[in-house]
Amino acid sequence: MSEHFDVAVLGMGPGGEIAASRLITAGKRVAVFERELIGGECAYWACIPSKTVLRPGEARTEVHRAAGVSAAELDWASTRAYRDYMIRGLDDSAQVDGYTDQGATVIKDEARLTGPGRIQARDRQITAEHIIIATGSEAVIPPIEGIEKITAWTNRETYTTRDLPRRAVVVGGSAVGLETATFLARFGVQVTLVHRGNRLLGREDPRVGELVHEYLADIGVDIRMNASAAKAHRSGEDSVITLEDGTEVLADVVIFGTGRRPRTKGLGFEDAGARLGEHGEVLIDEHARAGQNLWAIGDVTGVMPFTHVAKYQGRIAADAILGQAHPATYAGIPRVVFSEPEVAASGLTRQQAVQRGIRTTGTELDLADAIARPWTYEQNPRGHLGLLADAEKKVLIGAWAIGPQAGEWIHQASLAIRTQLPLEILLDQVAQFPTYHEAYQAALEQLGA
Numbered sequence: 547m548s549e550h551f552d553v554a555v556l557g558m559g560p561g562g563e564i565a566a567s568r569l570i571t572a573g574k575r576v577a578v579f580e581r582e583l584i585g586g587e588c589a590y591w592a593c594i595p596s597k598t599v600l601r602p603g604e605a606r607t608e609v610h611r612a613a614g615v616s617a618a619e620l621d622w623a624s625t626r627a628y629r630d631y632m633i634r635g636l637d638d639s640a641q642v643d644g645y646t647d648q649g650a651t652v653i654k655d656e657a658r659l660t661g662p663g664r665i666q667a668r669d670r671q672i673t674a675e676h677i678i679i680a681t682g683s684e685a686v687i688p689p690i691e692g693i694e695k696i697t698a699w700t701n702r703e704t705y706t707t708r709d710l711p712r713r714a715v716v717v718g719g720s721a722v723g724l725e726t727a728t729f730l731a732r733f734g735v736q737v738t739l740v741h742r743g744n745r746l747l748g749r750e751d752p753r754v755g756e757l758v759h760e761y762l763a764d765i766g767v768d769i770r771m772n773a774s775a776a777k778a779h780r781s782g783e784d785s786v787i788t789l790e791d792g793t794e795v796l797a798d799v800v801i802f803g804t805g806r807r808p809r810t811k812g813l814g815f816e817d818a819g820a821r822l823g824e825h826g827e828v829l830i831d832e833h834a835r836a837g838q839n840l841w842a843i844g845d846v847t848g849v850m851p852f853t854h855v856a857k858y859q860g861r862i863a864a865d866a867i868l869g870q871a872h873p874a875t876y877a878g879i880p881r882v883v884f885s886e887p888e889v890a891a892s893g894l895t896r897q898q899a900v901q902r903g904i905r906t907t908g909t910e911l912d913l914a915d916a917i918a919r920p921w922t923y924e925q926n927p928r929g930h931l932g933l934l935a936d937a938e939k940k941v942l943i944g945a946w947a948i949g950p951q952a953g954e955w956i957h958q959a960s961l962a963i964r965t966q967l968p969l970e971i972l973l974d975q976v977a978q979f980p981t982y983h984e985a986y987q988a989a990l991e992q993l994g995a
């Protein structure tokens with residue numbers, strides 16, 4: 547006999563958690579399914595451990611760069627201990643109890659859909675009026691001949707490792723690759739970064755890639771551009787990657803930051819009415835609807851694979867189920883890479899704007915030339931801000947920033963892009979002196995806003 551619920555949530559990463567919590571609070575009868583750990587990739591193997599282990603290196607850099615303070619040393623054993631605390635020792639029993647106490651039915655098993663409104667988890671049959679698919683994504687390792695012979699890690703092994711390797715090859719020059727290279731290099735690991743594109747962070751403005759390249763090279767990362775990992779073999783203790791031009795790079799471990807794929811295979815989503823896109827993602831409308839009473843949120847949708855987007859879509863879907871539908875809009879959502887210093891972007895790149903036929907004006911500001919905060923913050927100050935405006939509508943359409951805490955101060959641009967705030971209002975904003983936010987006024991004046 548099957549059990550019936552108002553809503554079933556498949557996958558309890560950040561997207562599933564937000565949706566489930568909202569629905570439980572609204573009094574719905576909710577069943578949640580999780581095949582691994584409640585909290586998902588983000589909480590145990592991705593955002594949380596990576597940002598936790600990046601922070602000591604960042605703090606040490608700040609100590610070294612601030613005038614009048616010295617002697618900061620990194621300690622892997624205590625960093626690891628704090629990381630393990632932050633990832634709850636890979637134990638989600640408190641989360642299971644928490645949801646159970648709130649009245650949800652927690653099923654720690656893999657679920658698959660067997661038809662509209664029907665779910666199976668092991669031998670348990672469940673029906674639900676609404677189903678939310680929140681099954682996330684999984685790391686992709688490119689098909690490389692000989693890969694089985696080497697020590698190959700993804701983010702999972704990297705961010706739960708007990709011991710640091712002495713030498714690492716990091717494959718992929720996007721968010722995972724850059725954050726991983728920064729973390730390891732800061733802890734004294736000899737890092738070679740192999741990237742097949744001609745610039746790092748290839749989806750961002752080319753200037754961002756250039757600046758990131760300089761900063762990463764400065765901390766000792768050996769960067770190989772236009773280089774694709776073609777073959778792999780083991781030589782004694784070494785894992786060896788042969789690049790397409792025949793060059794060999796060797797290390798104790800090869801870490802892949804080569805993208806992720808939506809987790810949809812074999813889960814019966816199409817039988818329940820969902821349509822999958824060319825990368826296997828569940829296609830959704832602006833309410834996160836994937837079919838009749840079927841919803842999808844987070845990485846599985848392939849819309850913007852970030853935790854803040856998974857959480858946003860969780861709110862969108864839950865509100866639609868609760869009869870308070872409001873459409874999602876993805877304009878101006880920030881994209882931050884927690885390298886050193888941080889890289890942040892929002893809205894369109896110039897290339898994307900041109901493709902949409904927008905006439906643009908843009909500017910780039912070296913923060914040290916324009917504002918005081920970088921100088922009071924550190925010696926030899928770092929930081930740039932780039933702004934892109936629609937020349938006809940006179941609104942901001944894109945922004946990028948590199949500098950200490952850029953992930954915090956990008957939000958001013960995010961809000962302006964999202965709300966299409968007129969440039970003249972933005973220019974009339976008065977930022978606290980001396981802060982990084984002052985860069986916006988300087989850049990807007992340079993832009994001739």
Ligand SMILES: Cc1cc2nc3c(=O)[nH]c(=O)nc-3n(C[C@H](O)[C@H](O)[C@H](O)COP(=O)(O)OP(=O)(O)OC[C@H]3O[C@@H](n4cnc5c(N)ncnc54)[C@H](O)[C@@H]3O)c2cc1C
Nearest residue numbers: 557559560561581586587592593657682844845851852853
């Ligand atoms: C190294 C790394 C660092 C990152 N850092 C950041 C960051 O700093 N900021 C940021 O915004 N994003 C970051 N991301 C991206 C972020 O991790 C994802 O966007 C986010 O986890 C997506 O959330 P989700 O809920 O869609 O899926 P997930 O977190 O992937 O969770 C999905 C859950 O569903 C479960 N599941 C899957 N299939 C089933 C099934 N059939 N039945 C039951 N359960 C199932 C899984 O076990 C998992 O727990 C990072 C990613 C990586 C790899």
Ligand SMILES: NC(=O)c1ccc[n+]([C@@H]2O[C@H](COP(=O)([O-])OP(=O)(O)OC[C@H]3O[C@@H](n4cnc5c(N)ncnc54)[C@H](O)[C@@H]3O)[C@@H](O)[C@H]2O)c1
Nearest residue numbers: 688718719720721722741742774775803804805851882883
């Ligand atoms: N701070 C954050 O918000 C954050 C941090 C990490 C990851 N993430 C998210 O996680 C997802 C995965 O990130 P990612 O960096 O793994 O994926 P990605 O898809 O952004 O980038 C993968 C990179 O690997 C390169 N690559 C692929 N195969 C290669 C090969 N054989 N040799 C050399 N280079 C190769 C690609 O050209 C690409 O640049 C992204 O969507 C990202 O947004 C977010």
